[in-house]
Amino acid sequence: MAATATHERQGEYNRPPIPRSHFHRCLTFAPYYKNTENMALPMQAVSEWYAEVVERAGLAEHSPIRGCMTIKPYGWALWENIQRPLDEAFKATGHTNAYFPLFIPLSFLAREAAHVEGFAQECAVVTHYRIKTDPVTKSVAPDPEAELEEPLVVRPTSETIIWNTFKNWIRSYRDLPLLINQWANVVRWEKRPRLFLRTTEFLWQEGHTAHATAEEALAEARRMLDLYADFIQNYLAIPVVKGRKTPHERFAGAVETFTVETLLIDGKALQAGTSHFLGQNFAKAFEVRFLNAKNELEYVWATSWGVSTRLIGAVILSHGDEKGLILPPRIAPIQGVIVPIWRNEAEEKQVVEAAYRLADSLKKAGFRLHVDADPQHRPGWKFNEWEMKGVPLRLVLGPREVAEGTVEVAWRHTGEKRTLSLEAAIEAFPKWLETIQTELFQRAYQRIKASTFTVDSYDEMRTILEEKGGFILAHWDGNTETEIAIKEETGATIRCIPLEGSQEPGRCIYTGRPSVQRVLFARAY
RNA sequence: CGAGGCGUAGCGCAGCCCGGUAGCGCACCUGCUUUGGGAGCAGGGGGUCAGCGGUUCAAAUCCGCUCGCCUCGACCA
Numbered sequence A: 001m002a003a004t005a006t007h008e009r010q011g012e013y014n015r016p017p018i019p020r021s022h023f024h025r026c027l028t029f030a031p032y033y034k035n036t037e038n039m040a041l042p043m044q045a046v047s048e049w050y051a052e053v054v055e056r057a058g059l060a061e062h063s064p065i066r067g068c069m070t071i072k073p074y075g076w077a078l079w080e081n082i083q084r085p086l087d088e089a090f091k092a093t094g095h096t097n098a099y100f101p102l103f104i105p106l107s108f109l110a111r112e113a114a115h116v117e118g119f120a121q122e123c124a125v126v127t128h129y130r131i132k133t134d135p136v137t138k139s140v141a142p143d144p145e146a147e148l149e150e151p152l153v154v155r156p157t158s159e160t161i162i163w164n165t166f167k168n169w170i171r172s173y174r175d176l177p178l179l180i181n182q183w184a185n186v187v188r189w190e191k192r193p194r195l196f197l198r199t200t201e202f203l204w205q206e207g208h209t210a211h212a213t214a215e216e217a218l219a220e221a222r223r224m225l226d227l228y229a230d231f232i233q234n235y236l237a238i239p240v241v242k243g244r245k246t247p248h249e250r251f252a253g254a255v256e257t258f259t260v261e262t263l264l265i266d267g268k269a270l271q272a273g274t275s276h277f278l279g280q281n282f283a284k285a286f287e288v289r290f291l292n293a294k295n296e297l298e299y300v301w302a303t304s305w306g307v308s309t310r311l312i313g314a315v316i317l318s319h320g321d322e323k324g325l326i327l328p329p330r331i332a333p334i335q336g337v338i339v340p341i342w343r344n345e346a347e348e349k350q351v352v353e354a355a356y357r358l359a360d361s362l363k364k365a366g367f368r369l370h371v372d373a374d375p376q377h378r379p380g381w382k383f384n385e386w387e388m389k390g391v392p393l394r395l396v397l398g399p400r401e402v403a404e405g406t407v408e409v410a411w412r413h414t415g416e417k418r419t420l421s422l423e424a425a426i427e428a429f430p431k432w433l434e435t436i437q438t439e440l441f442q443r444a445y446q447r448i449k450a451s452t453f454t455v456d457s458y459d460e461m462r463t464i465l466e467e468k469g470g471f472i473l474a475h476w477d478g479n480t481e482t483e484i485a486i487k488e489e490t491g492a493t494i495r496c497i498p499l500e501g502s503q504e505p506g507r508c509i510y511t512g513r514p515s516v517q518r519v520l521f522a523r524a525y
Numbered sequence B: 001c002g003a004g005g006c007g008u009a010g011c012g013c014a015g016c017c018c019g020g021u022a023g024c025g026c027a028c029c030u031g032c033u034u035u036g037g038g039a040g041c042a043g044g045g046g047g048u049c050a051g052c053g054g055u056u057c058a059a060a061u062c063c064g065c066u067c068g069c070c071u072c073g074a075c076c077a
Helices: A002-008 A030-034 A043-056 A073-092 A113-122 A159-169 A214-234 A281-285 A310-319 A345-364 A379-388 A399-404 A422-450 A458-467 A480-490
Strands: A060-062 A069-071 A103-105 A125-128 A131-133 A140-142 A147-154 A178-187 A201-211 A241-244 A256-263 A269-279 A289-291 A297-299 A301-308 A336-340 A369-371 A393-397 A406-411 A417-421 A452-454 A471-475 A493-498 A518-522
Touching: A043 A060, A043 A310, A069 A073, A073 A178, A073 A201, A073 A214, A073 A310, A113 A281, A159 A178, A159 A201, A159 A281, A201 A214, A214 A241, A214 A256, A214 A269, A214 A301, A256 A422, A256 A493, A256 A518, A269 A281, A269 A310, A281 A301, A301 A310, A310 A422, A336 A345, A336 A379, A345 A369, A345 A393, A345 A399, A345 A422, A379 A393, A393 A399, A393 A422, A399 A406, A406 A422, A417 A422, A422 A452, A458 A471, A458 A480, A480 A493
Parallel strands: A336 A369, A336 A393, A452 A471
Antiparallel strands: A060 A069, A103 A147, A125 A147, A131 A140, A178 A201, A201 A301, A241 A256, A241 A493, A256 A269, A269 A301, A289 A297, A393 A406, A406 A417, A471 A518, A493 A518
16 A cells, blocks of 8 residues: 555655554654655654654553663563574574673773773762661651762673673683673663663673684674674564774774664664674783683683664664554564454354464464454454554454455555455465565665765765765765764764775765775764 | 753643633443444543642742653763
């Protein structure tokens, strides 16, 4: 239907489809309604759309604590479906899981100069270990007599506590490589939080590895970058650009930061994952040395890498439309929802039974099905609800279908509806999911391709950024001052120096000085 | 941290200008009819009007302060 056509029209990546179906009362999707002129959407419109989708699809809600979200059951199920294949992939590549403390002594954080400087602005600090009720005012407050000797930082990331531990785990080259991952929550006191995309507390995995040589550590960082790119593209159906960060954008304490960047439907870029080659910075800060085969003491080489609940934000802002969420089948908590329709008790019994039979046969084949036989809501309500929640396929069974031995199938991402025999539907179901997965990726790929601009003049770059956003491939002279100047004037940052694609030299778009290759600019989250 | 906006029922809002019994829609409860794209009718429950202080016979409404939230910037996975 219209959604597909609009989505696939090139050059309109930043214009989510205008409404064709009208919503009632509480369901507004303000941005789409405001967009009746089909003008480029203001960022704010997408902002409101995003907040509404997250809430109405039941993914998460704001908690009483500023910047911290409550992840609701449906959102958590989505996160589990992201975690599971990632965890399996880490294990398949030789990593093992462990868990390190939430609290980091202030002195640990201070050991690596660049690291502490990078995180200083956003650390939550625990200073007391007891609270006390004032006998007079009855107000409860930290007990001034129970102040910690050394404040504890709530981990913004775990390099320091982990390297302090690795020191005890590593003696010789035979202990290497050490390949550890942990699933954890971290806290970064963000100025401007947004559900999933930037929350004060967020969930992630952080891999930390130790190696005998620089080459091996670098290869590990690259290997995990590739793993992230494969996962995000194959499971989340989100195309990414792999690249290196500039020194200015590099992780605090890293020698080299690799990144996977994507472009969202509002034309803004998002860093979807990072992988760092840490050199010997943390080994030196925490005195982690090993004896090599020649009985010489050497500092170990390190990597760290992570992806977070931000990926859920990326999914929402890569595939969603005016009806709400669209989830890629591989991570969808519900891959197919079965809606039975009836007019009387006899029919109810018949269609609900048929619905569960259909669900069971698909569940046996390993798929995630849900039967919505809730008598509280009518079919129309359910259709809208499950579309909002992004379920890839809807299977409708009414008296008609049961009598004919058929089922009506509706595709969430295209709006297409077809009625076919039950047997044919059961047989084709797996193939449909694969097709949807592929089409979502292709659709996103076309969108990003259509909004990636190769630009040779600064004016042109500014115009594109103002009018539509998107990725801009342009030459840069490699200087941080140039990078900062461009950011201040346009709001765009260098998202990465792409690892793949053309390497042809040129002249810096800003200074005219020589450039080795084009870099990727964008306004970003 | 800067700039805007908003705090009234679970949610969305009106009432405030011009002080005088706290309202509407959705949701919720009961009953009946309904069920193929967000059902209808009837009845019902639910409020320290964000908090504190001031003015007044009387404050959701006027004045002051505080707190919280959202959006937009600077900062960041």
